[in-house]
Amino acid sequence: MAGTMLWRVRTTLPDRPGALAALAQRCGKAGVNILGMQIFPQLAQVTDEFVLRTPPGWGEGEICGLFSAAGGGETVVQIANEAALADQPTRYVQACRYVLERPMSFPEVVAHLFDAEPEAPPGVVHDTMELRVADVDVQLHRTAPFTATERARGSAMADLVNDVLDRSRESAAIGTTPPVRRLGTGSTPELVVTGEAVTALIDGVAIGIGEVLAPVEGDENVRVINLRVDPAWQRRGIGTRLLVDTAKLAHMLGADEILLTTHSDNQAVLPMVLAAGMRGRIRMAGDLLTVKVSVRDLKPLDR
Numbered sequence: 001m002a003g004t005m006l007w008r009v010r011t012t013l014p015d016r017p018g019a020l021a022a023l024a025q026r027c028g029k030a031g032v033n034i035l036g037m038q039i040f041p042q043l044a045q046v047t048d049e050f051v052l053r054t055p056p057g058w059g060e061g062e063i064c065g066l067f068s069a070a071g072g073g074e075t076v077v078q079i080a081n082e083a084a085l086a087d088q089p090t091r092y093v094q095a096c097r098y099v100l101e102r103p104m105s106f107p108e109v110v111a112h113l114f115d116a117e118p119e120a121p122p123g124v125v126h127d128t129m130e131l132r133v134a135d136v137d138v139q140l141h142r143t144a145p146f147t148a149t150e151r152a153r154g155s156a157m158a159d160l161v162n163d164v165l166d167r168s169r170e171s172a173a174i175g176t177t178p179p180v181r182r183l184g185t186g187s188t189p190e191l192v193v194t195g196e197a198v199t200a201l202i203d204g205v206a207i208g209i210g211e212v213l214a215p216v217e218g219d220e221n222v223r224v225i226n227l228r229v230d231p232a233w234q235r236r237g238i239g240t241r242l243l244v245d246t247a248k249l250a251h252m253l254g255a256d257e258i259l260l261t262t263h264s265d266n267q268a269v270l271p272m273v274l275a276a277g278m279r280g281r282i283r284m285a286g287d288l289l290t291v292k293v294s295v296r297d298l299k300p301l302d303r
Contacts, residue, residue: 002160008080008115009063010144011072012045020048022068023070030066031055040147043141047147051084056250076144078115092153096160103164103265106207107138107283110157114150116140131158133165136273137281155223189238191245196253198245199230200238207233210246211235212253222292223255243276247293250299260291 013019027034036051054063060077067075095109110131111118120126120141127145131138131154138158140146146154189200189207200208210227216222225246229239250258262269269291273280280293 005054006080008078008084009050011067011075012047012070014196015044015046022156026066026070038148049134051080075146075216099161104289105191106133106161114140119231129154133161149267198242198249200242208238208241208242212250221256221258223250225260240276243272247295248298251295251298252301256296258293258295262289
């Protein structure tokens, strides 16, 4: 139908017989077609999510007026597309399969699953759901409040990722052999600070570096850092030591937070951050994984 639109609408209705029927009757009289629906029960009220097709010329105001007249409250209206009609159980199964294959995709997957954003919208009243993966916080933000059912689903997804990460760490700890050392014989590097970089040296030869780069655009308190460790010296804790000292250096240079960016399939990032005793917030965008870590409480760097 030309001019019709799809909308995703959330509203709360009193938990009494006939409330939903009254809303459906009003939608029918107004020519509004209900194409999909989810129910999130609570104690005294019910949160319902609808996918609607409205007549030409309808907008957010008309929809809110229709739902208000039917007894709906806390109504949130968003423009939707055909993807909103996907079967919800199928969406969750597909999301679980994707997360099992790529645990680092968790922030991106759950944000899409709950129609949320990983960053809080500035100046907009919104609700936040915080999930914990290992010791890293993942935050989701959206204007529509998260229901208790959705929070339980999010926690279950986080538990799934934690199980996958735990098994990966256990597998990595069994039967592994240290990589061949190409430089020197020592195993403890010397960390040297020069300007805005920390270099890991073995017998005077650089085998890793942590650099404090320019601040994030628009936020002078967040500094980007870059970490590199020679492949022959990885998985020895050198990256963790570099991360700690580079974070301390960034704090000395005026940063409150640091930002690491890597490929989305990099499985070493979370274990490195956790081993450093830090807490961070992770975000997935396309093929990039970013981790923002607070450095406010770090002790000064020994120089």
